Amino acid sequence: MSALAPLSARWRHANRQGDLSAAALALAPAVLLFAIFNIYPLLYSGFLSVMDWNGFSPERTFVGLDNYRAIFASSQFRNALTVTLKYTVGVTVLSVVLGLVIAVLLNADIRGRNIYRLIYFLPVVTSTVAAAVVWRYLMTPGTGYADVFLRNLGLTPPSPAWLRNPDWALRIVILVGVWKRLGFNIVVFLAGLQNIPKDFYEAATVDGAGTVQRFRHITVPLIAPITLLLVIMSIIDAFLIFDVVYVMTDGGPVGTTEVVGLLLYRQAFRYFNLGDASAMGWVIFAIVFVVTLIQWKFFGARETGL
């Protein structure tokens, strides 16, 4: 007991304003749940990624980096990475560029700005599953409204049509991704544009700058940090795509929309290949990690206030 006396005295001293006990109480639930459902699974999945296990059998064999070698050797995984990358680049570029263009248009003191903003935001709050269902049917040849609309414009659909076409399926999935993300980007861009003081533009106008010059020399530099933020958010979000593909194409045709998330899900929950699936998870983690590091490099200091 006597050995503990200095410790308890120190505790009492440190806790004299009740900080320590209050912090323990306030943090306990969050820390506990985090440890069980985030930290432990992360370590567990690292462990699984170097094991050969089907999830049921008592036998688990340590295989080192074999799972990683195996997935990188498999054309299926490499295809999935390529598809995911294409989707990510497509959605990010289109949703950011279109988002900026529309936000700039809305910023031109346009009538009904709030109504436009509301309409463009609708898909953001719509569930991905519902969006995917509707778009799948919109593109159905002959009876889908979008397909018929395009035909009436004189555009004959490719053969095989849309989602059955290996060249077109991913483009349509990207289109749905952009449709769902655009409103978010517009709202964030518009808030950023409205934060730019009007005097800047007035001063530039007095100095004889035209619309294009004002955009290039005032809007672009001041909106750059927000653009980077949106690009990185979009990359991370798009890289983890699952639902849209699950509902619209189930990875087809011939694997042209098989994204990493879908492959991982199948490997784990249909083929019980937990080692390979976990290794895939860690590859995704590595990629997202690098992207996040870039984000932190640019925003970390400001965001965390450290």
Added chain:
Amino acid sequence: MSAETLPLAVGVQARLARVKWGHLLIHAALIAGALVMVVPFLWMLTLSLKPAALTHQPPYLIPTRFEFSNYEAAWQAAPFARYYFNSIVMTAGIVFGQVLLSSLAAYAFARLRFPGRELLFMVFLATMMVPFHVILIPSYLIIDRLGWIDSYVALIVPRMVSAFGIFLLRQYYQGIPRELDDAAMIDGASRIGIWWRIILPLSGPGLATLGIFAFMFAWNDFLWPLVVVNDPDMRTVQLGLAMFQGRYGTQWTLLMAGTVTATLPTLLIFLIGQRWFIQSVAQSGVKG
């Protein structure tokens, strides 16, 4: 109008005319884009009201026939009320958990002094970049071992903590003047009492922002429910809709009635609270 002001008025009118032409072009572009946004919703509604016999007739965009029995049929084919109940329980649990636990943890990080505070905060922040795909399999194994498959606990508890929420509220709490804490302290309030009586009542907008993000996340979440739910009675709206599509995929009118059912209430909630939704998103970018 005097002779002197006349040229001025003409000039203003000319400018107005020019501005309006420019605006007209902008409106044309914006309306075209808005149509692409809205047409899927409109067509979904129209198709859900179309008589089943006309399914394979050419599609039309504006509803002219109103076959409400499609909805009855959809609700008979799948227990959407049950799906809604499950989704509401899950979403309420996640939103409540995230708001409460994030608020407590954020208070500790923003206001209390304890050893290892910065380190612990960094650990929380670092977990924000762990993609869900990585922890999906072990999380499932844990839930399975706990015997939680097909339960609300499985849907709620693992997602009750949000590093994003802790981060967001810590920022918010740092903006609340410390003098308020000190005053309450002198009045004899405990540390937790200060959180309850001072910080919480002042953090309405911060909590609302977090609540809205948590709501959007929870309501639309698909992968986790897909993995931990087998029992058809435990399906959420998203899950139910995906399964409904697999089963009634060929009966378009029925399927669309189901999709409207799955979408409309959320859209209504959004329309009612749209100011808050949009403001929260706008601020998330500007502050970040």
